[in-house]
Amino acid sequence: MHEIYEREVLEKLREIKAKKVLIQTPEGLKREAQILARFLEENGIETIISGDINYGSCDPADREAKQLGCNALIHLGHSYMQLNLEVPTIFIPAFARVDMEKVLKKNLSEIKKLGRKITLVTTVQHIKDLNYVKAFLEREGFNVFLGKGDGRVSFLGQVIGCNFSSAKVDEEVEGILFIGAGYFHPIGVALTTKKPTLAINPYSGDAIWVNEEAERVIRKRWAQITKAYDAKRFGVIISTKKGQLRIGEARRILELLKKHGKEGQLIAMNHISYPALEGFDFDAYVVVACPRVPIDDVENWRKPVLTPKELEILLGLREDYEFDEILG
Ligand code: SF4
CATH class of the missing domain: 3.40.50.11840 (Diphthamide synthesis DPH1/DPH2 domain 1)
Known part of the structure; x- marks a missing residue:
């Protein structure tokens, strides 16, 4: 493959x-x-x-x-x-090598529900097919935009799990088409752009509207924030992985905690997992590393685990839910 x-x-x-x-x-x-x-x-x-x-x-x-x-x-x-x-x-x-034409033809009526002016995004596995997909859709009358993204991504229209910058384009588009497998990326795209988002899995050929799934994720995240409401002592986890190390952001979080009468302690880890933290006595954690960790693994954490933006909600500094991203 x-x-x-x-x-x-x-x-x-x-x-x-x-x-x-x-x-x-x-x-x-x-x-x-x-x-x-x-x-x-x-x-x-x-x-x-x-x-x-x-x-x-x-x-x-x-x-x-x-x-x-x-x-x-x-x-x-x-x-x-x-x-x-x-x-x-x-x-x-x-x-990946997949038959994009077949997948697009199968889902054309669903794609049309996005509107005619759309942004197209994908993961690196399908990036070589993106121009083909764009041309196909343009022949079908769509106006298709590919975002440049920031320095953390290498290709036009590429998203990674911690960076959806290429899903945001200057034009006012009606919806986003994501091509790729899995839910995390299209949910991130839907939450960051707040636009109707259709995800097409090129392997199975299935299409799914992810906005409802994104709402479900947000409800779970609010539950984590509520669970952390009375927490006093926070473990602030940073990663020693080069591209996840956000030491400046971690220090900002420590400052915020202090300002709001809470305690914060930096913890550095390479592979972040709850079992490795079991021996500590913290009430809650803030992960200032890969934004996927608190969301993907939430079921495995007994203590509440938040992203930096979720902590801001907890402290009353922000009202709307925003996805955590590492921008480059
Ligand atoms: Fe992927 Fe997380 Fe690394 Fe971003 S920080 S590239 S989402 S593993």
Whole structure:
């Protein structure tokens, strides 16, 4: 299903004269990592595969690569993110091969319900198909916009779980079409744009209106805020992953807590999970790291867990619900 351009990788490694590399991969590309490693070894490059789980380009293993004596890191599955890296890093996004025409034809009547002026967004897996989708829809009479996004995304129309900047365009559009699998991204798009959002899963061919699901997520988030209402002592969790480290934001949160008569303690973690926090005696947590953590894992936390914006609601500093994003 995924294409990884082995020759291209080899050429880039030769350009930077890398003799030993670390390959980092998300769960779904482990076999591709093995194939790439074999290919590179056959071409004279010593290769180590990182067995640690990777969720995004926010977590490059450049420091580990350096420790292992590698002169380059190959980061599979995600697109480039601007970070201060310790070794040259090649980001190799994995692009999916799907029959977009079939999927679009199947869902055309549903897409028309968005209106004629729409924004188109997707995840990196389908980014290569975006121009095709745009042209297809324009032939059907749609006016389609692709947002540029900020420095945290690499492509026009690309969204990641912590950044929906490309879903916001200067034009007044009627709705948003998201192409991709899973709920988190389209829910984030719906919550940040506050526009009707249709998500089409190109693998199953199914289309779903996500605004109701987004409302359900918000109701759950309000429940967390209410649960944290009487909390006095907050653990403020920051991440040691390079692209999730928001130390300035964490300090702002500590200041806010202090100003409102509450206690805050910074906690640094690499992989944030509730079991690792069980021994602490805090009443609630604020996660100032990947915005997905408090939302995806909420069922696993016994203590309330909030995003920074949710804490602002709790402290009476904001009324409307807003999704947490890391903007670049
Ligand atoms: Fe994905 Fe979270 Fe990393 Fe953003 S911070 S790239 S959502 S893992």
